[in-house]
Amino acid sequence: MALFRSKTKENDSDPVQLEGVALRYGNNPDIFSDLSLTLPVRSLHFLTGPSGAGKTSLLSLLYLANLPSGGRLRLFGQDVAQASRAKRSTIRRQLGTVFQDFRLLDHLSVFDNVALPLRVIGAPKETIKNNVTELLQWVGLEGLFDALPPILSGGQKQRVAIARAVVTRPKLIIADEPTGNVDDAIAERLMQLFVELHKLGACVIVATHNERLVERFAFPRLHLERGTLSVLPAISQPSTRAV
């Protein structure tokens, strides 16, 4: 698969560095106030925690929807608060984000939704055609290339959103509940996609409530609860337990 060919350079800066990061919206209390964490290349972490713990808020910092209200956040070595708007756009091009609510464009076909990040960076037509076709086949959406998102099921939309997030081979993949609307077989296949991308050098963060998935794919967990972020070891070894 073309998507899985070239590898990320080993000497890249750590994709994610948080130093005492705080976040609050307006004059409201801090959602969290002192998060510190470094995530290297070629890593995969689950982000867990109870509902309302701030997982989505933390992810929103990583995909640059918000800036920290305190501390320092570096993505690929760049302090995002200090980076220019153009620089932030460049950082975003190295990110792949799967939103919990998918955020597909209803007027674009499945193919065009997935092709969007490639078109934005000006990729050649042939590359777009090949990569998008392969990826849509991988996520099991062959035959739905021309379909519009409103006619898709929740699970199909989720797969389109995942395909769009990874089509540019991003160095940092942020997925918010990427398997929330699919059955276990599809969930495993989609997780396998993230695992493959992480093996090729990407830093992957998967926020999930799916405990079986966390157990099945034995990767370390970032656990966010009461404003504290803990790094917990994998629950079990990869591929040793059935989902």
Next chain:
Amino acid sequence: MNVRSFLPPVRRSLMGGFLSAIVAVLIFISGIALTAVGSISALVENWNTSVTGTLTVQIIGSPSTTVSKATAVVAALRQLPEVKRADIIARERIQELLKPWLNDDKLIADLPLPALLDVELNVPSALSVSHVTAAIKAIAADAIIDDHRVWLTRIANFAQGLRYVALALMTLALGALVLTVAFATRASLTEYVHVIEVLHFVGARDAHIASQFSWRALRQTLWGGVLGLMVFAPALAGIAWLARRIDVGVLPPVTLPLPYWIGLGLLAPAAALIASVVAMLTVRRSLSNMV
């Protein structure tokens, strides 16, 4: 820059053809105003060139003395370098000019008419008029000299006023265009905020996102402009037809000068360009509120 549109088609937009329709009306108004400015300018210019260089001289008295004085004045004027032409207007011609007003041949024939001279100057300056006046007064002290300036100045002032009104109308139409485009673009931004967010998060530059709206505003305004001109063209033809029916003695024939034709042709592209820039600036300002 990739200008492939990621926005939904205009027909699906809440604004639909609103911008094009408003622009069509504004271009129609601007076309009328521009034509008015051009026609009035041409009219004033026409009067200036055809009237300011001429004098009408009346020599009053008994028919025997007026003719001899008139002949002497014409002979003297023809010697002056300031005078291009000096002629006596034939009595029959004067009677003919009076006929529409009096409509009585016998009365006109009995009227004690003054001798009228039509004088054309080489250079229509105050100095020329003063030299010529002195030469006329030397021969016929009671001659009445009309250099048309008083009435021409009043008409020119009135025309100038109309011109300013037409220019104000054009400025208002332009202002309305800018405000309409800004409003329509902001409405589009609200409607398509989800599209903008997705483009933003996949790394589209501000210029790229703004260009999406800018191109759309350009196309919609250009279409509206063409529509406005299509309505304006028959209106212009109608006005021209009505103007041609006016007696040439009241209103000299007016041709819209070439620069104004070019201006009319440029109305739609200029409006499109302005709309494009306004949309670009509106979107960029709005995007600057995003991280």
